Amino acid sequence: MAKVSASILACDQTRIGEQVAEAEKAGADLLHVDIMDGVYVENLTYGPQLVADLKRISRLPVSVHMELLRPETFLPMFAKAGADIITFQLDACPNPIHLLKEIQKAKIRAGLGIGPAYDVECLRYLLHHMDCLILMSVEPGYGGQAFEPSVYGKLGRALELMKETGIHIPVSVDGGVNEETGRELVRSGAEVLIAGSYVFRDGEIAERVRRLKAL
Numbered sequence: 445m446a447k448v449s450a451s452i453l454a455c456d457q458t459r460i461g462e463q464v465a466e467a468e469k470a471g472a473d474l475l476h477v478d479i480m481d482g483v484y485v486e487n488l489t490y491g492p493q494l495v496a497d498l499k500r501i502s503r504l505p506v507s508v509h510m511e512l513l514r515p516e517t518f519l520p521m522f523a524k525a526g527a528d529i530i531t532f533q534l535d536a537c538p539n540p541i542h543l544l545k546e547i548q549k550a551k552i553r554a555g556l557g558i559g560p561a562y563d564v565e566c567l568r569y570l571l572h573h574m575d576c577l578i579l580m581s582v583e584p585g586y587g588g589q590a591f592e593p594s595v596y597g598k599l600g601r602a603l604e605l606m607k608e609t610g611i612h613i614p615v616s617v618d619g620g621v622n623e624e625t626g627r628e629l630v631r632s633g634a635e636v637l638i639a640g641s642y643v644f645r646d647g648e649i650a651e652r653v654r655r656l657k658a659l
Contacts (some may be wrong), residue, residue: 445657445658445659446595446626446629446630446635446636446637446657447473447493447614447626447635447637448472448473448474448636448637448639448653448656449469449472449473449474449475449507449616449636449637449638449639449655450464450467450472450474450475450476450572450627450638450639450640450641450643450644450653451477451478451597451618451638451639451644452464452475452476452477452498452640452644453476453478453489453640453641454640454641454642454643454644454645455640457646460494461497463499463644463649464498464502464504464615465501465502466544466605466649467502467643467644467649467650467653468502468504469650469655470540470542470649470651470653470654471483472480472528472651472653473504473505473546473636473638474504474505474506474507475498475502475504475505475507475582475585476507476509476618476638476640477490477494477495477498477505477506477507477508477509478490478509478511479491479508479509479510479511479512479518479522480511480512480584480585480621481511481512482512483512483513484511484513484527484536484542484584485511485584485585485586486585486586487586488623489583489656490542490611491521492521492522492524492525493525494523495508495522495525495526495527495529496526497621498615499525499526504526504625505528505541506526506527506529506555507527507529507530507531507539507616508522508527508529508530508531508618509520509531509557509578510530510531510533510536511533511536511557511584511585512531512532512537514536514537514541514566515532515533515536515537515543516537516543516546519546519547519550520545521559522637523550523552524549524594527552528552528553528573529553529554529576530552530553530554530556531546531550531554531556531557531576531578532555532556532557533558533559534555534557534558535555535562535621536629539547539608540556540570540573540656541570541573542569544556544573544574545573548575550619553575554573554574554575554576555571555574555575555576555577555578556570556574556577556578557578557580557584557618558577558578558579558580558583558598559580559583559584559585560580560595560612560619560642562595563581563598563604564579564598564601564602564605565601566607567602567605568605568609570646571605571606571609571611571613572609572635575613575614576613576614576616576636577614577615577616578616578617578638579595579599579602579615579616579617579618579622579634580595580617580618580619581593581595581600581618581619581620581625582618582619582620583609589619590620590622591619591621591625592621595617595629596628596629596632599617599632599633599634600633601616601633602615603615603633612637614636615634615635615636616634616635616636616637617629617634617636617637617638618638619638621637621638621639621656622639622642623628623655623656623659626639626659627657627659628638630659637656637659639656642655642656643656
């Protein structure tokens with residue numbers, strides 16, 4: 445059974461609390477919060493106050509996904525806000541091992557995100573510093589993009605590297621996740637499905653969460 449991380453980027457932004465509560469009641473396992481700076485990606489999203497507010501209204505772990513440049517400068521504010529997981533994009537950070545250690549030093553689970561244009565071979569040298577991995581099946585920046593099927597092969601290779609190194613961490617897939625792609629991702633070894641548009645856009649939040657959970 446897959447875990448579901450509900451991505452609030454696709455919420456009706458005037459009803460985030462209400463829709464988060466509905467996803468939680470339906471069985472969502474995590475809340476996924478994309479932090480975008482308008483530099484690494486063109487879009488702008490949330491700040492640490494939203495993370496703090498989510499922690500106040502929900503029991504679910506809050507997973508902060510930093511899609512921004514110089515993520516190390518933002519770590520203290522999101523740690524203070526109560527983030528349970530912090531993931532940053534590998535290509536946005538020149539010293540990823542140092543930042544992974546700093547996140548863990550703050551008693552937060554540390555993860556890396558790898559975009560659809562990048563290889564996973566470098567994970568061999570990073571896995572022993574990581575708590576989780578996000579493979580992106582769309583380019584960072586906007587919800588609702590078309591799913592990149594190349595992620596299936598990258599997922600398989602990431603799992604091979606874990607087997608070779610003897611280090612297993614949970615793999616999430618982010619972008620274009622729906623019932624169809626989710627089924628194949630779970631079959632391919634994904635443990636967490638990060639879903640935004642599929643869960644929140646059509647007003648069937650509880651049913652969509654349940655369908656993904658059942659995969």
